[in-house]
Amino acid sequence: MGDRIHPVILCGGSGTRLWPASRESNPKQFIPLADANTSSFQATALRLRDADVFARPTVITAQDARFIVGEQLAALGIAADILLEPQRRDSAAAVAVAALNAASHDPGALVLILAADHMIGDTPAFVAAARSAATAARDGHIMTLGITPTGPATAYGYIQPGESLPGEAGAVGARAIARFLEKPDAGRAAGLIAEGALWNSGYFLFRADVMIEELRTFAPAVLEAAQAALEEATTDLDFVRLAPAAFARAPQISIDYAVMEKTRRSGVLPVRFPWSDIGTWGALWEVLERDTDGNALRGRVAVRDTRNSLVHSPAEILTTVVGLDDVVVVTTADAVLVTTRAGGAAVKGLVEDLRARGEPEADAHRLMYRPWGSYQRIDIGDRFQVKRITVKPGARLSLQKHYHRAEHWVVVRGTAEVTVDDRVALVHENEAIYLPIGCTHRLVNPGKIPLELIEVQVGSYTGEDDIIRIEDVYGRSDAA
Structure with a gap:
């Protein structure tokens, strides 16, 4: 051996x-x-x-x-x-x-x-x-x-x-x-x-x-x-x-x-x-199974009078294409791409343009994975942000605090163990807890099923870099 x-x-x-x-x-x-x-x-x-x-x-x-x-x-x-x-x-x-x-x-x-x-x-x-x-x-x-x-x-x-x-x-x-x-x-x-x-x-x-x-x-x-x-x-x-x-x-x-x-x-x-090497959407079309019109259809899609095209919609959004040939249409929760099959190589330049404009969608998905689970942005505006947070059984977020925002957590599934400064509380389904600005807090899922909660952030700044980690089991030093 x-x-x-x-x-x-x-x-x-x-x-x-x-x-x-x-x-x-x-x-x-x-x-x-x-x-x-x-x-x-x-x-x-x-x-x-x-x-x-x-x-x-x-x-x-x-x-x-x-x-x-x-x-x-x-x-x-x-x-x-x-x-x-x-x-x-x-x-x-x-x-x-x-x-x-x-x-x-x-x-x-x-x-x-x-x-x-x-x-x-x-x-x-x-x-x-x-x-x-x-x-x-x-x-x-x-x-x-x-x-x-x-x-x-x-x-x-x-x-x-x-x-x-x-x-x-x-x-x-x-x-x-x-x-x-x-x-x-x-x-x-x-x-x-x-x-x-x-x-x-x-x-x-x-x-x-x-x-x-x-x-x-x-x-x-x-x-x-x-x-x-x-x-x-x-x-x-x-x-x-x-x-x-x-x-x-x-x-x-x-x-x-x-x-x-x-x-x-x-x-x-x-x-x-x-x-x-599946380097472009056109290359992906070539390896996917296609229907009798030459279309590769993935997700919640519908097409009519369309041939030799790739329509990819892994999100819940219904994506439809009518009367187009040799195109690529990709829909996600926060962005849509429409191009020709032959033009897929130019997408890299488009992403560089989006970065130059400061568009967050260039690099970040609305759904972000973390070692403890994931979070998905639901809404964001002046002085607020709303997220859906999922924590795996037995997982815990870092012990942390924020200088610019308070948070409200509403549990919709499972049970949360929440530390707020020196107090530890169990928060069950359909219950809520308030985390004031500057408090030291941690979220733990002590149960056997995924914990889901809605987080409402309110404050002058709701960016991910307003996280001061005090203790973290995953060895992170940034807002990850």
Whole structure:
């Protein structure tokens, strides 16, 4: 069992091209898109269940996503090591951390780097490909999986395969990499496919010691920062926090640029399983089941005289489309997107424009997840805000206070244990409690069912940063 592959899921992207469903507060890898019930992160974890092939997975993610990662893994009954990046430094730093972490247990460990937001339509074929690529990786090659193109896609990078690798690696179909090619236009993409080029999946399989050696040669600053971040890391609950100051020293660069385009040890295994990075709404339309008119319809929607379109409405809002072809219409509780299927790549620029205008919907959903549960804004205005708060059984919010607002809590389901300064009270369904400005307070769900309450905030400022944490079981220091 010591020769198993150690999978590492990189889980730090924001997926802004899939706005408004995907946002910084809950990015695309954590929401059901290709599958109505399972996120792409969960689907990635499920592909790694073969214990004869894969060891316990590692997840590298952002600090703000740590509890979503934990909860989604727990829902599947999958255990994993979770490393927290204090900031985004692109994939080279994450790969360096993954290699160093694996090498601390076994320098020759086989490490497989996977993205959390990809769709693969044939799990057995993926597992078989990983086993084949491992043959070449054991011989010292840094392998990637090259997807056989199904069309002249312009959203992917390409790989030009070279000669077959020597020995057993070549026998399983592995080839050297002649060169990496940037995302082409449609004409160039068609030419590359004719020449036998493959899509660059971004999956890498290597021995930990080999990747460390290549990082030391081609990206020593990345390796040094990753090493220090691991050595100075701290443990927080079930997570490992990489040291912020050390990690920040890593140059922001992808593993493709840092190592793969420079090393002479790279190799590619051509594969044919269905694959998509679900990078745009148009890409999602391509992988979803469609009706006889070519429409992919999700949620509470109705269409008429509409063809080859994607209509996505996970909220309670009824979304209707009449007389349009080749469009994307996405409805959420607080935002609507209308674009063409071909225009999905421009959504990222739209989100940047919204950020520049200070629109909160650019990054935050109305429904916000927290380690203790969630809250959803119902209404907001001058000097007030109304929220619906849900607290998981046994969970507790931080002991905190506010300088600018008072709060009224009305319990609508379950029982709340409420601390107000030195007093602790049980508040039952259809009962209320008042929290004056400046009081120290905490909310706990002592029961066996979710606690739901309506919170009415009144004051000169109702922003999330008016939270002074005095004590917190989740190790938070900000308004999260």
